[in-house]
Amino acid sequence: MQTIGRPVPRKEGRDKVTGQAxxxxxxxxxxxxxxxxxxxxxxxxxxxxxxxxxxxxxxxFTIVTAKDIPGENCVALILLDQPYLADEFINHPEEPIxxxxxxxxxxxxxxxxxxxxxxxPLPAIFTLEDSLNRKEIxxxxxxxFKSYKVEKGNVDEVWQSADxxxxxxxxxxxxxxxxxxxxxxxxxxxxxxxVTVWGSMQCPYYVHKALLKLFGLPEDKIRVVQxxxxxxxxxxxxxxxxxxxxxxxxxWKSGRPVKIVYDRAEDMASTTKRHPSWTKHxxxxxxxxKLLGMEIDxxxxxxxxxxxxxxxxxxxxxxxxxxxxxxxxxxxxxxVATNAPPHGEERFAxxxxxxxxxxxxxxxxxxxGAGFTxxxxxxxxxxxxxxxxxxxRVRILAASTEIGQGTNTIFAQIAAEALRLDYDSIEVAKPxxxxxxxxGPTVASRTCMIVGKLVESAVxxxxxxxxxxxxxxxxxxxxxxxxxxxxxxxxxxxxxSYSKYKAPPGINWDDEKYEGDAYGAYAWAVYVAEVTIxxxxxxxxxxxxxAVQEVGKVIxxxxxxxxxxxxxxxxxGYTLFENVVWKDGRMINNQMTNYIIPTAADxxxxxxxxxxxxxxxxxxxxxxIGELPMDGAAPAILNAIENATGASINHIPLMPESLIEAxxxxxx
Amino acid sequence: MRAYLPEYELKPxxxxxxxxxxxxxxxxxxxxxxxGTDLMVLFEAGKLLHKKFVNIWNLxxxxxxxxxPEFVTLGALTxxxxxxxxxxxxxxxxxxxxxxxxxxxxxxxNRGTLGGNIANASPAGDSPPALLVYDAELxxxxxxxxxxxxxxxxHTGYKQMxxxxxxxIKSIHLPRVSKPLLHYYRKVGTRKAQAISKICFAAVTQxxxxxxxEIRIALGSVAPTVIRxxxxxxxxxxxxxxxxxxxxxRLELAREISPIDDIRSTARYRLRVAQNVLExxxxxxx
Numbered sequence: 008m009q010t011i012g013r014p015v016p017r018k019e020g021r022d023k024v025t026g027q028a029x030x031x032x033x034x035x036x037x038x039x040x041x042x043x044x045x046x047x048x049x050x051x052x053x054x055x056x057x058x059x060x061x062x063x064x065x066x067x068f069t070i071v072t073a074k075d076i077p078g079e080n081c082v083a084l085i086l087l088d089q090p091y092l093a094d095e096f097i098n099h100p101e102e103p104i105x106x107x108x109x110x111x112x113x114x115x116x117x118x119x120x121x122x123x124x125x126x127x128p129l130p131a132i133f134t135l136e137d138s139l140n141r142k143e144i145x146x147x148x149x150x151x152f153k154s155y156k157v158e159k160g161n162v163d164e165v166w167q168s169a170d171x172x173x174x175x176x177x178x179x180x181x182x183x184x185x186x187x188x189x190x191x192x193x194x195x196x197x198x199x200x201x202v203t204v205w206g207s208m209q210c211p212y213y214v215h216k217a218l219l220k221l222f223g224l225p226e227d228k229i230r231v232v233q234x235x236x237x238x239x240x241x242x243x244x245x246x247x248x249x250x251x252x253x254x255x256x257x258x259w260k261s262g263r264p265v266k267i268v269y270d271r272a273e274d275m276a277s278t279t280k281r282h283p284s285w286t287k288h289x290x291x292x293x294x295x296x297k298l299l300g301m302e303i304d305x306x307x308x309x310x311x312x313x314x315x316x317x318x319x320x321x322x323x324x325x326x327x328x329x330x331x332x333x334x335x336x337x338x339x340x341x342x343v344a345t346n347a348p349p350h351g352e353e354r355f356a357x358x359x360x361x362x363x364x365x366x367x368x369x370x371x372x373x374x375x376g377a378g379f380t381x382x383x384x385x386x387x388x389x390x391x392x393x394x395x396x397x398x399x400r401v402r403i404l405a406a407s408t409e410i411g412q413g414t415n416t417i418f419a420q421i422a423a424e425a426l427r428l429d430y431d432s433i434e435v436a437k438p439x440x441x442x443x444x445x446x447g448p449t450v451a452s453r454t455c456m457i458v459g460k461l462v463e464s465a466v467x468x469x470x471x472x473x474x475x476x477x478x479x480x481x482x483x484x485x486x487x488x489x490x491x492x493x494x495x496x497x498x499x500x501x502x503x504s505y506s507k508y509k510a511p512p513g514i515n516w517d518d519e520k521y522e523g524d525a526y527g528a529y530a531w532a533v534y535v536a537e538v539t540i541x542x543x544x545x546x547x548x549x550x551x552x553x554a555v556q557e558v559g560k561v562i563x564x565x566x567x568x569x570x571x572x573x574x575x576x577x578x579x580g581y582t583l584f585e586n587v588v589w590k591d592g593r594m595i596n597n598q599m600t601n602y603i604i605p606t607a608a609d610x611x612x613x614x615x616x617x618x619x620x621x622x623x624x625x626x627x628x629x630x631x632i633g634e635l636p637m638d639g640a641a642p643a644i645l646n647a648i649e650n651a652t653g654a655s656i657n658h659i660p661l662m663p664e665s666l667i668e669a670x671x672x673x674x675x
Numbered sequence: 676m677r678a679y680l681p682e683y684e685l686k687p688x689x690x691x692x693x694x695x696x697x698x699x700x701x702x703x704x705x706x707x708x709x710x711g712t713d714l715m716v717l718f719e720a721g722k723l724l725h726k727k728f729v730n731i732w733n734l735x736x737x738x739x740x741x742x743x744p745e746f747v748t749l750g751a752l753t754x755x756x757x758x759x760x761x762x763x764x765x766x767x768x769x770x771x772x773x774x775x776x777x778x779x780x781x782x783x784x785n786r787g788t789l790g791g792n793i794a795n796a797s798p799a800g801d802s803p804p805a806l807l808v809y810d811a812e813l814x815x816x817x818x819x820x821x822x823x824x825x826x827x828x829x830h831t832g833y834k835q836m837x838x839x840x841x842x843x844i845k846s847i848h849l850p851r852v853s854k855p856l857l858h859y860y861r862k863v864g865t866r867k868a869q870a871i872s873k874i875c876f877a878a879v880t881q882x883x884x885x886x887x888x889e890i891r892i893a894l895g896s897v898a899p900t901v902i903r904x905x906x907x908x909x910x911x912x913x914x915x916x917x918x919x920x921x922x923x924x925r926l927e928l929a930r931e932i933s934p935i936d937d938i939r940s941t942a943r944y945r946l947r948v949a950q951n952v953l954e955x956x957x958x959x960x961x
Contacts, residue, residue: 116721117679270677272720363955543951544863545944584866588938596938598720600871608867663865664944 011424011627014565018415018435019235028235031191031207036264039193040069041112042257043267045105045122046277047097050346050592051131051145054095054124057105061121068118069261071106076256077198078223082248082314083216088146089312089349091221091252097126098145099311099348100593101277103249108257108265131346133592135285135306138343145311146344152309153317153342155324157521160335165300169291177288178658179641181308181350181587182281182580183594185604188237190246190278191268194254201228202255208247209239210448211406215440217248218255233438239410240577244450245314245351246278275597279351280587282307282319282342286327291335300335303327309342310349316342321380322451325525326638330374347592365540366550369646371639372533376526377631378453381516384508384527390444391461393422395469395502399489401426403435403465405446407458412633413566414454420562421459421626422466428485444505452631455562456528459626461506468504511624528622528630532556534575534639537611538647545663545670547583547648549611556635557618560628567632568615574636575613580604582641586660677721684727691736691816691843694729699818699841705729707843709752710786712779713795737790737845740764745851751790751844755779755802758789767853770805770860770877777801777862780869790844793826796834796900801862803830803901804877807893812848817841823848830900856881856889859956863948872896873940876952882960887911892953897932897945904931907953916960924957925950 022028057072059065073080073094080094081087093104105122109115130143137143138150146152166172192206202218211231218229231251236243250267257265269277284307291299305327309316324340378384392404401422409415419433436443446458473479476499478491495502516523537551554571561567584603588596596602621628645656654669661669685708688694697705708714708728717723731737732752741748742763749758755775758764765772778801779787792800793813803826811826815838826847830836838844856879864870875895881888890911892904910927914920934945 113676113678113680116677117682120721270719272677543955544948546863546865600716601938603865603870606866606868663948664941667944667947 009424010420010430011560011562012564014563015416015420015430017413017566018419019409023235030188030235030237031193031205031266032268034193034205034234034266036193036195036266039264039266040108040110040257040261041115041267042106042108042254042265043115043119044103044253044273045107045119045124047093047100047102047104047124047126049097049126049128050100050133052097052126052128054093054097054104055127056125058123058125059121060123061117063114063118063121065118067109069108069257071256071260072104075260076221077259079220081220082245082252083220084213084245084248084314085317086313087220089314091249091256099346100591101348102311103253106253106257108261131592133345133347133589135283135308135343135345138308138345139306139341145346150344151341152313152344153320155321155338155340155521157324157336157338159337160300162300162302162335162337165291165335169299170294171292173288173290173292175288175657177286179284180585180660181283182585183275183587183602184238184240184242184280186238186240186242189269189271189274190243190250191266192247192251192254193264193266194251194258195264196222196255196258197262198259201230202259203230203232204251204255205232205234206247206251207236207243208233208251209236209241209243209408209410209450210245210247211408211438211440212445213245213448214248214251217252221252222255222259230439230441232440233408236408236410239408239449241281241351241450242279243410244448271599272597275602276594277348279310279314279349280594281581282309282316282350284308284323298331298333301328301333301337303336303338305338305340307342308345308347308350310345310347312349314349314351316350318380318383322376324521325376325380326374330372330529330531345592347589363542365542365651366538367540367647367649367651368535368537369643369648369650370533370535371642371646373638373642374529374531375452375631375635375638376529377451377456378526379447379451381521381525382518383451384453384457385510387447387508389447389458389461389508390505391446391458391465392444392503392505393462393465393469395492395496397493397496399432399485399492401428401433401466401469403433403462404443405436405458405462406438406440406443407446407454408438408449409435410449412454412570413563414449416566417455417459417562418462421462424627425463425466426470426488427483428488432485452530452633452635454633455629456559456622456625456631457508459562459629460624461508463626464506465504468506469502472502472504527624528559530556530558530630530632530635532635532639534643536640536643536647538644538651540648540651540666542670545666547644547661547663547666548609549579549583549644551614552579552611552640553614553616554636554639555616555618557620558632558635559622559625559630560619561617562627562629564617567617570632571615571636572613574634575640576605576610578637578640579610579644581637582644582659583661584609586662676719678718678723682726683718683723685730686728687730688734691734694731694734695816695818695841695843697729698843702840707731707794709791710754710788712783712787713791713797731843737843747849747851749789749847749849751846752788753790753847755784755787759784767851768805768809768849770858771802771809773860774801774805774862774877777864777868789847793829793847794836794838794844796830796836798833798898798900799872799875799896800901801872801875801895804875804893804895805860806847806849807901807903808877808879808891809849809853810891814845814848815842816845817843821845827903833899853879857960859959861952861955863952871939874945874948874952876949876956878956880960882916885961886913886915887960888913894932894949897934897949899933902932904928906931911957916957921954921957924953928953
């Protein structure tokens with residue numbers, strides 16, 4: 008029975024629609040305390056004094072500062088520059104300084120307001136220009152987290168012979184991921200039993216790695232369990248390591264379970280957002296329409312600490328030239344520091360752009376690489392396990408998380424198809440670092456193509472073991488498989504199989520020269536937007552949207568279309584609605600009333616079409632899909648606006664307040 | 676929730692008399708709490724400074740829509756859902772119905788009240804511009820009796836109004852003279868639903884032989900309070916709608932409003948779009 012390509016029910020769908028699914032904030036542990044974070048109000052400075060004021064029974068509170076950290080005070084990720092709690096120096100607004108825990112969460116808030124911080128301010132920088140010009144050195148020796156250079160052919164020689172040279176500067180803004188469920192965790196930690204954390208997250212093993220360093224404990228003393236997660240969009244990639252550490256520190260000191268769940272205001276102001284960016288393109292073109300050369304300068308604002316900026320920059324660098332054949336290319340890219348909260352990954356996007364109601368149409372053609380960039384997958388060495396039970400059921404063991412996008416469902420489909428079993432006979436284990444191997448982070452459009460392929464290999468390993476033991480014949484039924492599993496387990500014990508990532512043949516990448524195959528495969532797409540500009544209010548509406556993409560074999564048509572529809576809706580928000588208002592490095596519209604995301608009434612019909620060209624090294628021929636739809640909507644919409652008004656717009660978000668300027672204040 | 680709950684008191688009032696007695700016995704100590712759609716947002720954010728409230732939500736004296744030949748009288752607790760469902764309002768005061776339908780989502784429309792919207796005194800309210808051009812009058816009550824005040828001029832500054840601390844808004848009176856007029860309402864809020872207005876424009880007019888006879892214009896989100904634009908009205912009254920009139924009206928409107936830059940928009944955008952909407956309204960008369 009074929010399951011690939013069919014819209015089977017979601018594995019966790021019934022629990023979600025009937026309200027049985029339990030999220031962090033639904034979990035109550037006996038004797039549990041609530042935790043809160045005291046944060047900096049200034050962008051950069053030096054802590055002079057902390058005092059505990061007000062009519063608060065302070066002796067009832069667990070109070071944690073940097074001095075209480077048993078291991079190293081840094082969030083282990085790529086670099087070790089970001090502290091869990093600022094000890095002396097503050098580098099961005101909302102930086103955590105002190106933690107509080109108490110059984111009464113209302114009194115906890117009152118206490119948080121009564122911690123007085125005396126901070127001597129230091130000069131801060133908030134713009135890419137100030138960081139590049141080193142107005143202040145706020146990170147390392149030069150404010151530079153990372154830079155890359157890509158060279159192909161000889162760009163310097165093309166300008167002379169070019170018939171046309173097209174130049175432009177493009178800016179994109181920060182974007183809040185705005186998952187429905189805010190960040191939240193519960194921790195139990197003690198020197199005797201180690202640390203266990205339950206939380207809403209994308210990458211359990213990132214949290215695991217960070218807690219190892221924070222507590223200085225051996226690997227088997229740290230356990231991280233993902234609970235039902237209400238969306239991530241890249242916003243729960245690295246930040247859960249921070250909040251998990253905070254809850255664990257409070258539990259370590261109090262000896263009781265501690266829950267920290269942010270409210271929307273704290274989540275929006277404090278956690279990572281999409282990196283703001285600036286790009287300069289210079290392109291040489293011949294009269295017959297050939298691209299002769301491209302020179303690209305790409306800069307992203309990483310905020311105060313390095314976090315994942317190097318990874319985001321790398322992907323941006325490689326995608327900067329778009330899906331075009333061009334003999335001469337130079338790409339220079341930099342990730343720089345500012346005194347804003349660190350910017351993290353968000354479902355990637357690349358804006359390479361090219362009566363009263365004015366209508367226009369625009370399109371964008373683009374690609375998106377699936378999996379970690381460059382040698383990333385090689386270093387990750389992801390592992391997936393499969394386990395068969397005596398009643399012939401198969402469990403997938405992976406740390407890849409279900410965050411609403413369908414991981415559980417497609418893994419079960421891939422396994423069922425590979426083993427020719429019923430979809431219902433496949434289970435997907437809950438990601439728990441105590442029970443599943445490290446299949447890598449749930450990011451970078453890698454879960455289906457990379458981890459899904461490992462699922463396929465792992466379950467085929469089960470079949471080979473059974474065949475090799477002479478227990479399973481070539482054409483078997485579900486019942487034959489069950490019998491074989493039972494016999495095997497009776498004779499040999501547990502039946503498990505593991506599969507580890509190996510790069511497909513012919514895929515090579517040079518980290519030094521930044522040359523080679525950055526990704527095993529790319530998804531390809533053409534998006535078309537139709538817009539109306541209201542010249543009375545300068546509001547742009549997307550009236551119709553067509554998204555055509557080639558993503559290899561489509562595993563689940565409804566989930567895949569949902570990924571595209573959701574991604575396009577998010578990208579329409581990115582392009583026309585979502586404006587993070589900054590003041591001195593702090594987001595000041597950190598509430599849903601004033602950070603405007605589009606409603607269903609603002610989103611047009613999104614017409615999704617798939618071309619299927621199976622990829623040999625993806626499961627059943629599938630490639631990656633998650634981030635792809637973010638890339639195309641902005642350039643398609645800006646091109647449509649140019650078509651409608653003649654105004655060439657090079658920045659997003661394009662709010663009505665800036666379209667008024669682009670249209671020269673022309674009235675209706 | 677950031678508020679410290681034990682510090683707050685919400686006292687239920689069994690009758691209007693009981694509520695008014697409480698307000699007059701301890702002036703300024705108690706404030707009314709109706710649908711709570713503004714207060715609960717502040718409470719959740721830990722920004723609700725006042726701590727003692729009297730719950731007036733269940734007072735029948737402040738509910739109901741009454742229709743007489745001269746007036747429609749809306750109890751202060753009339754919700755946005757009640758407004759939209761009323762046939763007389765649909766026919767004679769369509770802008771009030773439109774404003775109600777564009778305020779918040781369904782849950783807010785079920786709890787939010789017209790009296791609360793007025794007393795909250797936000798310059799960005801969606802209904803106040805419509806109430807202004809419909810020449811609403813407010814009935815205020817206290818233990819000393821009741822009095823009527825015109826809505827135009829009720830708001831005197833940002834969050835300031837002509838009402839004593841011991842008074843409640845009892846009802847809103849709308850004279851039934853609007854039916855023959857042309858109505859034009861436009862809320863600009865960037866997204867189509869669940870938005871706080873950047874500009875809110877309401878106007879009624881009567882055009883006779885292509886000359887504007889009667890005209891009333893009000894705007895929200897362009898000054899410290901919602902405002903009637905009487906000087907712009909003066910420029911337009913007894914004029915034909917043509918390019919010259921439109922240009923004069925745009926100019927006068929710019930003098931009459933005082934928009935600012937804030938978290939939602941810019942002064943420049945608000946000024947220009949207010950003028951554009953005015954022009955769109957005037958053009959629609961031809």
